[in-house]
Amino acid sequence: MDASVINQAASVGESASHHRTLWRWHFYAGLFVMPLLIVLAITGTLYCFQPQIEPLIYRDRMVVEPQAAPRLSAQILLAKAAASEPRDAVPTTAQISTDPRRSSEFVFRLPSGENESVFVDPYTGAVLGTLSVEHRLMKQIRELHRGLMLGKTGELAMELAGCWTLVMIGTGIALxxxxxxxxxxxxxxxxxxxxxxxxxxxxxxxxxxLAIGAVFFVLSGLPWSGSWGKQFKALATSAQLGYPKGAWGDAHVRSAKPAAGEHAMHGMRMDDLPLQQTPWAVGLTPVPGAATHDAQAARIPLDAVIALAASQGVTDGYSIALPKTTEGVYTVSYFPADPKAERTLHVDQYSGKLLTDIAYDDYGRVAQWISYGTSLHMGRYFGLANQIVCAMISLGLAAMAVTGFVMWWKRRPQRALGAPARPARRAPMRAWRSGLAMLGVVFPLMGLTMLVVWVSDRLVFGRSTRS
Structure with missing residues (x-):
């Protein structure tokens, strides 16, 4: 037989082997990712439109009629909210908004351990109603998006779904x-x-x-994941690539050096505070403690903290974590659409002294990139257009999951998984194997599951067939 014919046949056989191998991995990735991708797409789209959805479904509590009369002070509004709560309820957070159409919101920790938002008319002081923080619709949608409301197990499943989406996209493009x-x-x-x-x-x-948008969604979402994301935070911190290293001048953070008696609050960090959201770059920074005062020392009013924040350029749409102990501080957390405006302030509850001021320019380079990725991922950076683009990508990915299911359904054999047959000849595919190995090193949990899939493929699913 002619050598050229033999070479051509070998080339065709190798190409078919490549295709079959890629198709098999694409199938396994899709099999796992498909149902979770639909959940991620739907919950992500809904959460993206949180600013529009919540005032609609909670209109009786969140929306008020603007008035010409001046607004009551924040301290008075907090007192009105506290008077409507059980005696042992502890105020934990104040949501600050200057929108004349929005009510004032304060969060309380109830004796039962649950958290409850109290909404107060900023003009009259009338309590408009309450809302469980844990059962708030957008809170539940967020928990579904991050971990299927299954705790650590769900978080790991969603993290793996993101990693396997990268495999699905890579093999899909190659096919x-x-x-x-x-x-x-x-x-x-x-x-x-x-x-x-x-x-x-x-x-x-x-x-x-949809490939580029899907890759961006995965890479911008993984830093917030429960397992790999936390490890990445620690790595970024130790390498000084992510978080400011800490308060009081350890990094480029505008902080006052502690006076005698000032100290960090027993290892408490920003992620430990009762805030709805904080910028990624400050989650592991320590929360300083207030200076020691005698039992008669008075706490500065909430309005003084608001005035201090305004003097630092933080005027609207932020949260204040309230001190719960004599050592606590007021913490202002500003998480706006524009990452460059992100700000974290710690204020002594007695003297009103600004203890720590962390801004975007204080972040490491990696944290700055992640801040932009987060804002784009959540549909916040360029307003409604950003929300629409995110929704189109998310729902498009859900459609890809549906079309993939239909294709499988149409070709599936009876009483079998229907995975593409494994080729009899093993294709070299060195570049792909190297790429998967690198993915497994960067995402160790992903690497472990790839190993499980490979072993299962060899021992359990299907037999070799001739290409």
């Missing part, structure tokens, strides 16, 4: 490229096709258009 060049349907689906071929074109072309 699409050669066939699209050979048969058309490269950038637009061929609508004249019928049956499974039509679904395949829709799935492949749609996936290509």
């Amino acid at each position: 699409w490229w050669p066939k699209a060049k050979q048969k058309g349907g490269m950038w637009a689906p061929r609508l004249a096709l019928r049956g499974r071929a039509w679904w395949r074109d829709l799935h492949a072309v749609g996936g290509i258009w």
